Amino acid sequence: MAGVAIVHVFLAQFAVGGGILLCYFQWLATTNGQPLARKFVAGYFKLLVLISFVVGALTGVAIWLTAIQVSPATIGSMVDHFHWLWATEWTFFCLEIVSGYCFYRYYARLDDRTAMTLLAIYSAASWLSLFVINGILSWQLTPGRWLETHHLFDGFFNPSFWPSLLFRTVVAMTLASLVACVVINTMDSVDREARTSLINRASLLLIPMASMPVLGAWFLAVMPPDSRSWVLGGSPAMMLFLSISIGSSMAIGLYAIVGLVVQRLYINGATASLLLLLAFGATAGGEFVREGSRKPFTVREVLYSNSIRPDEIARLREVGCVTDDPYGLRNDSQFPNDQVRVGAKVFRRQCSVCHTVEGTNALSDLTGAWDADQMRINFAKLQHTKPFMPPFAGTATEVEALVQFISWATAERPGEWPVHEEPATIAKIDEWLREAGTAPGDYAQNRKRRPQ
Amino acid sequence: MTAFFPFDLSSSSAFYVIVYIVTFALHQAFMHYVLAGTWFIACVTAFRGGPLGVNSDHRVLDTLRDWLPFALSAAITAGVAPLLFVQVLYQHAFYTANLLLWWRFALIVPTLIVAFYLLYLIKSQMFQRWPRSLQAIISAFTASLFTFTGFCWTANHLVGINQAAWTEVYLSGHLPFSAATILLRMLIWIAGSFCTMPVIAAWQVSNRLDDSTDHNQYVRPLARMAIIGQTVSLLAAMIYLSQCDGAARKSLLSIAFLPYFVFALVGSGLFLGAWIIAWKHQVLQLRNLISMTIGLVLNLFAVSAYREGLRVHLLDIRPLADKHAALADEHGFFVFIFASIIVTVLIVWCIRLVQPHTGSAHIHEETGATRDSGD
Numbered sequence A: 001m002a003g004v005a006i007v008h009v010f011l012a013q014f015a016v017g018g019g020i021l022l023c024y025f026q027w028l029a030t031t032n033g034q035p036l037a038r039k040f041v042a043g044y045f046k047l048l049v050l051i052s053f054v055v056g057a058l059t060g061v062a063i064w065l066t067a068i069q070v071s072p073a074t075i076g077s078m079v080d081h082f083h084w085l086w087a088t089e090w091t092f093f094c095l096e097i098v099s100g101y102c103f104y105r106y107y108a109r110l111d112d113r114t115a116m117t118l119l120a121i122y123s124a125a126s127w128l129s130l131f132v133i134n135g136i137l138s139w140q141l142t143p144g145r146w147l148e149t150h151h152l153f154d155g156f157f158n159p160s161f162w163p164s165l166l167f168r169t170v171v172a173m174t175l176a177s178l179v180a181c182v183v184i185n186t187m188d189s190v191d192r193e194a195r196t197s198l199i200n201r202a203s204l205l206l207i208p209m210a211s212m213p214v215l216g217a218w219f220l221a222v223m224p225p226d227s228r229s230w231v232l233g234g235s236p237a238m239m240l241f242l243s244i245s246i247g248s249s250m251a252i253g254l255y256a257i258v259g260l261v262v263q264r265l266y267i268n269g270a271t272a273s274l275l276l277l278l279a280f281g282a283t284a285g286g287e288f289v290r291e292g293s294r295k296p297f298t299v300r301e302v303l304y305s306n307s308i309r310p311d312e313i314a315r316l317r318e319v320g321c322v323t324d325d326p327y328g329l330r331n332d333s334q335f336p337n338d339q340v341r342v343g344a345k346v347f348r349r350q351c352s353v354c355h356t357v358e359g360t361n362a363l364s365d366l367t368g369a370w371d372a373d374q375m376r377i378n379f380a381k382l383q384h385t386k387p388f389m390p391p392f393a394g395t396a397t398e399v400e401a402l403v404q405f406i407s408w409a410t411a412e413r414p415g416e417w418p419v420h421e422e423p424a425t426i427a428k429i430d431e432w433l434r435e436a437g438t439a440p441g442d443y444a445q446n447r448k449r450r451p452q
Numbered sequence B: 001m002t003a004f005f006p007f008d009l010s011s012s013s014a015f016y017v018i019v020y021i022v023t024f025a026l027h028q029a030f031m032h033y034v035l036a037g038t039w040f041i042a043c044v045t046a047f048r049g050g051p052l053g054v055n056s057d058h059r060v061l062d063t064l065r066d067w068l069p070f071a072l073s074a075a076i077t078a079g080v081a082p083l084l085f086v087q088v089l090y091q092h093a094f095y096t097a098n099l100l101l102w103w104r105f106a107l108i109v110p111t112l113i114v115a116f117y118l119l120y121l122i123k124s125q126m127f128q129r130w131p132r133s134l135q136a137i138i139s140a141f142t143a144s145l146f147t148f149t150g151f152c153w154t155a156n157h158l159v160g161i162n163q164a165a166w167t168e169v170y171l172s173g174h175l176p177f178s179a180a181t182i183l184l185r186m187l188i189w190i191a192g193s194f195c196t197m198p199v200i201a202a203w204q205v206s207n208r209l210d211d212s213t214d215h216n217q218y219v220r221p222l223a224r225m226a227i228i229g230q231t232v233s234l235l236a237a238m239i240y241l242s243q244c245d246g247a248a249r250k251s252l253l254s255i256a257f258l259p260y261f262v263f264a265l266v267g268s269g270l271f272l273g274a275w276i277i278a279w280k281h282q283v284l285q286l287r288n289l290i291s292m293t294i295g296l297v298l299n300l301f302a303v304s305a306y307r308e309g310l311r312v313h314l315l316d317i318r319p320l321a322d323k324h325a326a327l328a329d330e331h332g333f334f335v336f337i338f339a340s341i342i343v344t345v346l347i348v349w350c351i352r353l354v355q356p357h358t359g360s361a362h363i364h365e366e367t368g369a370t371r372d373s374g375d
Helices: A002-030 A037-070 A072-109 A112-141 A152-156 A161-185 A192-222 A225-234 A236-262 A269-292 A310-319 A338-351 A372-380 A396-410 A423-436 A445-449 B011-047 B059-090 B092-101 B108-123 B132-160 B163-172 B179-206 B216-243 B246-252 B255-281 B286-315 B318-328 B333-357
Strands: A297-299
Touching: A002 A037, A002 A112, A002 A161, A002 A192, A002 A269, A037 A072, A037 A161, A037 A192, A037 B059, A037 B092, A037 B108, A072 A112, A072 A152, A072 A297, A072 B059, A072 B092, A072 B333, A112 A152, A112 A161, A112 A297, A112 B333, A161 A192, A161 A236, A161 A269, A192 A225, A192 A236, A225 A236, A225 A269, A236 A269, A338 A396, A372 A396, A372 A423, A396 A423, B011 B059, B011 B108, B011 B132, B011 B179, B011 B216, B011 B286, B011 B318, B059 B092, B059 B108, B059 B179, B059 B216, B059 B318, B092 B132, B092 B163, B108 B132, B132 B163, B132 B179, B132 B286, B179 B216, B179 B255, B179 B286, B216 B246, B216 B255, B216 B286, B246 B255, B246 B286, B255 B286
Parallel strands: none
Antiparallel strands: none
């Protein structure tokens, strides 16, 4: 899902920024401020149609399909609350493609005023679609007052809505400008001086990058404190991706503002492509951080990453998380006993959305140095083991079953495996579960305990 | 099920069913154009006109090549709305079908990306200079990709309505329907696509015909496709109905579905009547175009209603009534209505802005005169 989302966000933001850029160039054409503006607009829009209208649109659908695979409860919750705004976004998509194709098809025959009108409509429609989806996505991290009021617009215009929208708009303009630098370099019939002039014009859309540090800081400031702590050091992976994003953006920004805007340098196709690749890296890093910083939730205080609601934890601690699971296990005969089977089901229910058994983010690796007792206490007190993990949502018996399943898998899945059902062990796990409670982990609890 | 509408559903559930059907019908119109259009191109290229009597420089062929990329973009965009509302309506059933099918369903994304670029290739002048056999292969391959996409959606639908089979599908990976079932369903909508495409193509082509043009070369091929498409689609639907289980068939033949049966009957009559008249007079008259369009819309609506009625019967979404009522209370509906009105006005404005530059003749007006039969 991450891969699909990153590609889609990159292309969609390119489309949004492309509209803004082309409005500017069409204005230049209208005012005769740039003799090659029309030629550039025609070539650039063709690229927009061939890439963004195709791969951009279809990766958007792909996000939906992959999001269903990862967490249908999350996408279902978003659809439940925001379907009318999502339908509104759909109307903007319709306007985008009609205005876009009208422009693409008839541009050569249009007068400047008509061309400008179509571009303005296209640009407005694409930005409005960003406006809508930004509200829905940012709600996941910072639902804000929606948690009390459940009013649509409290959720939509949530604390991170504005910094996120403005940041994405700046990113959109940046991507469009960098693509323009690449496109201009493909205009072989145009001499270098003319290409330099076009590049200088296109690079003006890189100036807003100067606001990124402020917008980024604003976004960090409105993040929930624990989410902020993950990206600022609490999670090495997230901090790494944030660093990649910031570093790439800085490299682009410095080159853009100092080199292209101030010194009005020429940039060749290779350099422009490299900057675009850096921008892709920055986008990828940023999206990873945005998604990861929601942990342990997918919708803050509404739904955990494993699609279990906070208000379900207590009940599942009593009845078990797999008691009513109607689905059997594939390759059932490989499991040596029913306890390991239950453990496999618990893994499937609570862990598999983020972890594998043996592979990426594998539990067999993460628990490789833990003995059985370590696993028992860490699973029972999961939200305290790592505060970006959700509380364990099952019985003590299910904790033990999970321990046995992971141990068995780590031992390379032998054909026989003893059943561990010592009442004292189960009682101890139960005690740990009660000590842990059902609330999410508090990353600052030890700081709060320090004597003043 | 006793109530013809809203299928014994609560008003909120019925409201979402209507919204879903309307948006799904819009998506279908574009999707049919793309599917039938690519198969039409493939057949004409492969068989040098063949039974349709269409040669390679036929205006319908040119029009299809020209408009298919936009039509696909429109189909994908129009498909977002029913994709949204099907989740609102069926929730668990829709998500389960997706989870069970996973990559087998997700293949539609790379399939459509490839197909999209192939449509642009087919549109290009370069493609038309390639050997005919290569053109035919690529066109047929493109059409196959769209057919495969439709197959994936049909499979998704059939898995979703077969709750009893979900655990078995998960364990075995085997899909809970026979080849005959899926082939029949696909035949209904593939044949149906050859009803929709000729109507749209007729509007497109007749817009550029004048009195000096031989209308016969356009009318008869389109009429042939439409009449055969309608007949095959209806036959396939009747066979499919005969193979449904007893309870479902009883429901579909009950008084609850009488209005939709009437829509289908009237729609088919208008549709076939208009095309037969067009065939006989060998001209695309405005009156006929309007008549066949109304017939098509009625048919699309009737088929969609039957499809949804069957799904509602099999899944029994009445327990979701409270959930749908709560969802209907979510704010934002008036934002959607307001945006729809503004967007519609702007879309019309965009079209009007470029209309002076689209070129060519107006629709042939009704003259009352007939032409000599060419056949």
